[in-house]
Amino acid sequence: MAKQGYHHGNLRQALIEAALRLIEQQGPQGFTLSDAAKSAGVTPAAVYRHFAGRDDLIAECARQGFAIFGDLMEHAYNDGKPTALRAFEATGRAYLAFARKFPGHYMAMFESGISLTSDPTLARAAERARGVLLRAAEELTRQLPPNRRPPAAMFAAHIWALSHGVVELFARGSPGTRSPFSPEDLLEAGIGIYLRGLGLVPADG
Amino acid sequence: MAKQGYHHGNLRQALIEAALRLIEQQGPQGFTLSDAAKSAGVTPAAVYRHFAGRDDLIAECARQGFAIFGDLMEHAYNDGKPTALRAFEATGRAYLAFARKFPGHYMAMFESGISLTSDPTLARAAERARGVLLRAAEELTRQLPPNRRPPAAMFAAHIWALSHGVVELFARGSPGTRSPFSPEDLLEAGIGIYLRGLGLVPADG
DNA sequence: TGTACATCAGTGAACGCGCGTTCACTGATGTAC
DNA sequence: TGTACATCAGTGAACGCGCGTTCACTGATGTAC
Numbered sequence: 001m002a003k004q005g006y007h008h009g010n011l012r013q014a015l016i017e018a019a020l021r022l023i024e025q026q027g028p029q030g031f032t033l034s035d036a037a038k039s040a041g042v043t044p045a046a047v048y049r050h051f052a053g054r055d056d057l058i059a060e061c062a063r064q065g066f067a068i069f070g071d072l073m074e075h076a077y078n079d080g081k082p083t084a085l086r087a088f089e090a091t092g093r094a095y096l097a098f099a100r101k102f103p104g105h106y107m108a109m110f111e112s113g114i115s116l117t118s119d120p121t122l123a124r125a126a127e128r129a130r131g132v133l134l135r136a137a138e139e140l141t142r143q144l145p146p147n148r149r150p151p152a153a154m155f156a157a158h159i160w161a162l163s164h165g166v167v168e169l170f171a172r173g174s175p176g177t178r179s180p181f182s183p184e185d186l187l188e189a190g191i192g193i194y195l196r197g198l199g200l201v202p203a204d205g
Numbered sequence: 206m207a208k209q210g211y212h213h214g215n216l217r218q219a220l221i222e223a224a225l226r227l228i229e230q231q232g233p234q235g236f237t238l239s240d241a242a243k244s245a246g247v248t249p250a251a252v253y254r255h256f257a258g259r260d261d262l263i264a265e266c267a268r269q270g271f272a273i274f275g276d277l278m279e280h281a282y283n284d285g286k287p288t289a290l291r292a293f294e295a296t297g298r299a300y301l302a303f304a305r306k307f308p309g310h311y312m313a314m315f316e317s318g319i320s321l322t323s324d325p326t327l328a329r330a331a332e333r334a335r336g337v338l339l340r341a342a343e344e345l346t347r348q349l350p351p352n353r354r355p356p357a358a359m360f361a362a363h364i365w366a367l368s369h370g371v372v373e374l375f376a377r378g379s380p381g382t383r384s385p386f387s388p389e390d391l392l393e394a395g396i397g398i399y400l401r402g403l404g405l406v407p408a409d410g
Numbered sequence: 411t412g413t414a415c416a417t418c419a420g421t422g423a424a425c426g427c428g429c430g431t432t433c434a435c436t437g438a439t440g441t442a443c
Numbered sequence: 444t445g446t447a448c449a450t451c452a453g454t455g456a457a458c459g460c461g462c463g464t465t466c467a468c469t470g471a472t473g474t475a476c
Contacts, residue, residue, distance in 0.1 A: 033464090044464080239429065
């Protein structure tokens with residue numbers, strides 16, 4: 001943003017933001033380093049002052065995405081307050097809100113094909129985000145009697161998968177169909193039914 | 206397969222199969238027309254005898270995928286026999302089985318970014334596959350009293366999203382984590398909990 | 411405050427590459443007589 | 444059965460393009476004296 005200071009001021013972040021905009025518009029594979037440079041008003045070669053190359057630029061987008069994602073999830077979870085249930089539901093909503101608000105980040109994280117294992121900082125950022133959901137699931141399953149308590153990891157995986165599926169199929173213009181329901185309603189209802197199935201929510205209409 | 210007959214015999218289908226293999230290995234964006242041609246033992250220019258271009262080749266992969274997908278789903282649904290519930294569960298399993306067995310098709314269908322609306326035959330093929338799941342959902346919700354009967358379209362969307370999420374996050378080597386559960390177990394358990402939440406399955410352990 | 415120098419962010423030209431696509435062609439296959 | 448011809452699937456060379464990346468450079472900024 002700040003166009004002062006050195007030649008450009010903050011080219012590094014400007015490139016990241018340009019990349020995110022392009023990824024959002026054209027998909028992670030459609031975006032090119034040259035486009036990102038041009039969009040930041042700079043020569044392609046200038047990118048190499050700040051990133052090792054194209055892949056590194058995408059990885060940084062994903063890294064920042066996971067950081068924001070983790071923050072949002074943690075904030076929504078709010079240490080399990082006011083109740084474990086409410087906190088959990090808020091966390092689910094935060095997932096979709098993130099995907100909606102930061103589509104470029106989301107695509108860089110989940111659709112760019114970058115390998116989490118090859119970059120430790122990226123792996124750690126992803127791990128933290130996953131940890132929040134897992135903790136929320138653990139806390140919530142404590143309310144169930146042990147004999148009908150699902151593994152928290154499975155619980156969390158279900159919610160993650162449902163959320164991701166809703167994002168991919170119904171929160172984008174792309175491959176699945178338009179549905180008569182908003183992604184938010186769809187996810188909220190889906191999680192509600194699922195929680196009822198676990199016995200975590202009363203079975204009234 | 207049949208290398209007899211004309212020069213090649215059945216180059217069209219050979220190209221499709223080469224494309225599917227490449228898409229499976231490198232993703233829908235990573236595959237190139239030239240690779241597909243080479244893999245089929247043919248010059249890139251030969252592709253244009255059978256397809257309008259790269260996009261048309263991908264679209265045909267998706268079209269065949271939707272056809273197989275629809276067949277599999279329909280076969281699994283089996284007109285709702287032996288019971289609406291069993292048929293529905295079989296349909297859910299068929300979704301994952303398809304994604305497992307035909308990863309190239311699956312990626313061409315859901316990850317290639319092709320537009321369903323631009324190609325009527327493609328749209329029709331996709332519509333049919335979706336119709337099977339919707340019918341299964343409708344049939345099953347009839348067992349519920351009207352006042353606690355969710356819209357079948359929403360029901361179907363939930364199952365589709367959960368299935369798709371499981372495929373994308375846990376049935377591939379890629380972005381999410383490895384989970385201690387197999388995708389099959391994950392999906393089966395998830396659908397089970399969901400159905401219990403709807404009151405379609407008894408609440409015993 | 412002013413001058414000389416060091417730093418280093420960004421330039422501009424160039425590279426090798428592989429892509430999708432075109433075009434005139436060739437030669438194996440199928441057909442008519 | 445044999446010959447002449449028509450068809451058309453696949454060839455091979457070429458194209459224009461845009462990509463990611465490199466390199467020697469330049470000139471604005473920061474610093475020492």
